[in-house]
Amino acid sequence: MREAVSRSLRSPRVLVALGLILGIAGCAVFAPLLAPHDPGEQNLVSILLPPAWASGGDPAFPLGTDSLGRCVASRLIHGARTAMTVAVLASLGAMLIGSILAHVSGYFGGAVDWIIGRAVDIWMSFPPVILSLILMFGLGVGLDRVILAIILVDWTRFCRVLRAEVLVVTRRDYVAAARLLGFSHWRTITREVLPATLPLLITLVSLEMAIAVVVEAILSFVGFGVRADQPAWGQMIADARQYVYQSPSNLLLPIFAIFLTVAAFNLLGDGLRRTLDVRLTEIGR
Amino acid sequence: MITTVFTLLGRRLLAAVPILLIVSALLFCALRVLPVDPAAMSLPPTATIAEVEAKRREMGLDRPLPQQYLIWLKDAVHGDFGTSIVFRRQAGSLVAETLPATIELAGLAMAIATVLGIGGGLLLFYLRGRIFELVADMGSILLLSIPEFLWGLILLFLFGVVLQLLPFTGRLSPGLSQPHITGFLLLDALLARRFDIFWSAGQHLILPAAALGLAFSPAIMRVLRSSLFDVYQEDYIEQARLRGVSERRILLGHAFKNAALPTMTLAGVQFGFLFSGTLLVEVIYSYPGMGNLMVDAVRNADLPLIQTVGLTYCVVVLLINTAVDSLYVLLNPKLRVR
Numbered sequence: 001m002r003e004a005v006s007r008s009l010r011s012p013r014v015l016v017a018l019g020l021i022l023g024i025a026g027c028a029v030f031a032p033l034l035a036p037h038d039p040g041e042q043n044l045v046s047i048l049l050p051p052a053w054a055s056g057g058d059p060a061f062p063l064g065t066d067s068l069g070r071c072v073a074s075r076l077i078h079g080a081r082t083a084m085t086v087a088v089l090a091s092l093g094a095m096l097i098g099s100i101l102a103h104v105s106g107y108f109g110g111a112v113d114w115i116i117g118r119a120v121d122i123w124m125s126f127p128p129v130i131l132s133l134i135l136m137f138g139l140g141v142g143l144d145r146v147i148l149a150i151i152l153v154d155w156t157r158f159c160r161v162l163r164a165e166v167l168v169v170t171r172r173d174y175v176a177a178a179r180l181l182g183f184s185h186w187r188t189i190t191r192e193v194l195p196a197t198l199p200l201l202i203t204l205v206s207l208e209m210a211i212a213v214v215v216e217a218i219l220s221f222v223g224f225g226v227r228a229d230q231p232a233w234g235q236m237i238a239d240a241r242q243y244v245y246q247s248p249s250n251l252l253l254p255i256f257a258i259f260l261t262v263a264a265f266n267l268l269g270d271g272l273r274r275t276l277d278v279r280l281t282e283i284g285r
Numbered sequence: 286m287i288t289t290v291f292t293l294l295g296r297r298l299l300a301a302v303p304i305l306l307i308v309s310a311l312l313f314c315a316l317r318v319l320p321v322d323p324a325a326m327s328l329p330p331t332a333t334i335a336e337v338e339a340k341r342r343e344m345g346l347d348r349p350l351p352q353q354y355l356i357w358l359k360d361a362v363h364g365d366f367g368t369s370i371v372f373r374r375q376a377g378s379l380v381a382e383t384l385p386a387t388i389e390l391a392g393l394a395m396a397i398a399t400v401l402g403i404g405g406g407l408l409l410f411y412l413r414g415r416i417f418e419l420v421a422d423m424g425s426i427l428l429l430s431i432p433e434f435l436w437g438l439i440l441l442f443l444f445g446v447v448l449q450l451l452p453f454t455g456r457l458s459p460g461l462s463q464p465h466i467t468g469f470l471l472l473d474a475l476l477a478r479r480f481d482i483f484w485s486a487g488q489h490l491i492l493p494a495a496a497l498g499l500a501f502s503p504a505i506m507r508v509l510r511s512s513l514f515d516v517y518q519e520d521y522i523e524q525a526r527l528r529g530v531s532e533r534r535i536l537l538g539h540a541f542k543n544a545a546l547p548t549m550t551l552a553g554v555q556f557g558f559l560f561s562g563t564l565l566v567e568v569i570y571s572y573p574g575m576g577n578l579m580v581d582a583v584r585n586a587d588l589p590l591i592q593t594v595g596l597t598y599c600v601v602v603l604l605i606n607t608a609v610d611s612l613y614v615l616l617n618p619k620l621r622v623r
Contacts, residue, residue, distance in 0.1 A: 127557070128561065129565065133564075134315065241438070245446060263427055266429055
């Protein structure tokens with residue numbers, strides 16, 4: 001494992017991706033220190049200002065202001081906080097539920113496997129966008145609800161892909177040997193099976209973070225994401241879409257922020273997949 | 286050959302029925318346990334508690350949940366999906382009006398995704414080489430990181446706002462009205478010989494369809510490329526080369542046919558995702574399809590409409606997956622022998 005980690009850290013893909021992610025995470029953690037203004041502070045005398053370098057720009061608002069005169073730079077930085085919180089918590093939650101069920105399902109087989117397998121099938125016959133909209137309708141808006149909705153939609157990704165891997169690993173001789181030595185089921189799964197499925201699990205988590213960022217942006221864009229007083233990239237896009245002629249940069253900046261974050265997580269996932277030697281045929285979206 | 290197609294398709298469709306029943310029951314229960322009262326919502330705010338109670342009885346909301354579901358199912362089988370609270374019309378007919386627009390969008394988008402995916406995949410493989418491969422690989426990861434929702438906004442900005450080449454709201458230019466024959470606008474315009482309408486509809490359709498197509502092509506591209514790499518490990522490629530077959534012919538005539546199968550499976554799975562992806566693109570382009578209907582329904586807590594539209598999405602995706610499965614078995618000679 002240690003060898004695999006050092007191999008990953010020598011991969012340029014992983015390094016570039018980690019650099020980007022650390023940068024975005026830094027913005028998220030230190031948002032109140034980095035942002036020049038409070039993200040909710042409205043300056044109705046200076047609405048839709050262009051970035052500071054353009055003519056008519058105000059140096060107090062480095063990237064301009066939105067339709068309510070709120071500082072775009074501050075909202076972008078605080079939006080990173082929303083996006084990263086969702087990315088980390090939602091993907092860990094989905095990973096936890098999905099991988100526990102996958103290990104139980106693949107290791108024990110039989111009726112348990114059948115039930116979990118059918119549950120995944122039925123769950124996946126709901127298109128993800130529709131399912132998350134219906135869930136947000138039921139749960140109401142808010143950061144915690146967005147995270148919960150993503151967990152409830154995406155645990156199946158982990159479950160389906162990991163189960164196949166657990167099935168292969170469980171058939172290996174050393175797992176049978178562990179059972180013969182008198183290891184309990186719990187100990188066999190955590191000590192023998194899990195280390196073998198861990199590379200795939202880590203890769204899936206990083207890909208899921210990319211998905212979570214997109215879903216959060218989508219939900220906020222449609223108006224069923226975080227609460228209105230919480231800055232989010234999707235909300236910024238929805239607002240800028242209405243004033244696209246007056247202030248094109250307001251639309252392009254959050255688009256770029258989402259793209260950069262998603263690309264960083266995808267690049268990390270791809271780099272990990274290569275260096276940890278994970279066979280991942282089912283990419284899915 | 287034709288009969289095998291139909292028996293296969295029939296068997297798969299039959300297998301999809303239980304899934305559909307469970308999905309509809311889950312959707313029904315999930316929407317009923319919510320703290321939203323459809324009876325109170327369909328009455329004016331001045332209604333008395335007694336009136337709301339009477340309405341609840343009329344709508345069958347006082348009965349146990351399983352019984353409510355069976356009543357709903359019976360009505361649904363007869364084509365009655367309940368009345369939309371906001372639009373005060375049959376939810377089923379609202380879906381029937383918007384579904385063709387969404388299918389038209391998804392169909393064109395899939396065509397664009399397939400053409401770009403296959404063309405790109407072949408080109409990537411043809412140009413394989415150390416430096417180029419790395420560039421292409423990075424490029425495809427970056428492309429994979431642009432979801433349909435961002436493509437929609439980027440294309441809208443580029444072609445609608447900056448270049449002002451194409452319209453980006455609705456389905457037709459103001460002043461034109463849709464000839465109602467099938468509901469599929471492009472087809473109806475041709476049937477009515479209204480080429481001005483066809484042109485306008487095409488212009489309105491191209492940006493949203495391209496946004497979806499661009500978002501789904503990189504996955505197809507990547508799978509085709511990696512399947513081509515697999516196929517080129519086979520002996521018959523070397524053999525063809527020894528027989529003096531040109532490289533171009535080996536790629537297009539021998540390798541592509543064999544690499545097409547895994548690519549098609551993925552493209553089929555993607556089509557299911559693409560269909561539900563139309564929702565966002567429709568919202569961005571104010572395209573009057575099922576996606577905007579769904580968002581309206583959720584915004585207004587219109588339970589019967591949410592249920593009908595949500596179920597329609599599930600049914601269409603299920604149908605697509607069933608069709609793709611059958612097609613896969615049909616095209617793969619290894620699976621045909623029993």
